[in-house]
Amino acid sequence: MADLSTLRRSPLTHLADRMAAASAEGTVSLSEVPFLGMVSLRVDPSVPVAAVLGAPPPAGCGQTTGTGDLQILWLGPDEWLVVTTNDPVALVDQLDAALGADPGLALDVSANRTVIELTGPQARTVLEKGCPVDLHPRSFGPGRAVMTTLARVPVLLWQTDDNHYRLLPRSSFAEYVARWLLDAMQEFTT
Structure with missing residues (x-):
């Protein structure tokens, strides 16, 4: 029997190159952490x-x-x-x-979900464009995770470190969230 793991495909595989190209080292970066x-x-x-x-x-x-x-x-x-x-x-x-x-x-x-990673000094600014949670360090910091929305989509938002966020949308919403983040990052990456 064939190894079924070779057939597995993450929700954002087709956007991996675009996310890598849109990321700006030292400013803001976007990637998927598949299969956690x-x-x-x-x-x-x-x-x-x-x-x-x-x-x-x-x-x-x-x-x-x-x-x-x-x-x-x-x-x-x-x-x-x-x-x-x-x-x-x-x-x-x-x-x-x-x-x-x-x-x-x-x-x-x-x-059920995939993990989208947004990192860099401008990551919080990007998230603040579409997230109603107060992301200022006095209210939300490393080690915090809350259910919220981003661009009207339910996500679990988790700050793992300074300037390092993980978003866990349902797999069916992952492409929308990733494309929204790509658009919101443009002012820092072009």
Whole structure:
């Protein structure tokens, strides 16, 4: 049987060259980080899943926890998105085992979203053109993630470092978001 992973195609493969060409080193850059593992975790916060995740799930709105290859983003009082570079199916199995008889759900949702990375000193300015969240460092900084909209499209916006943002739109909206960002970057890249 053929290796099915060779058939896998990210939502923005066809725009990779355009995003690279539109990026301006040291100003603003746009790229896709395809095929990250994503696990939706719904569980009572008192259930001990920290041993599996390597960190406790964040306790409040906009918070993130985790280290290295596994990050946990708060989506609601009993809902998190776990983003990982590891195998999401194995992670789901480990979380299911940790849940035991406790009510909860761990589900691989990796194909649901893609990750668009916007970096550089002008990244925040580009986002501010179409995002209603106050992105000033006094309100939103590294380690924060919120559900919001960008150009009227729902996205999960995550600031991973100074001048480094990850946008997680649904795969069906990824092209629209990427093209909107390309347009919003033009004043800095032409």
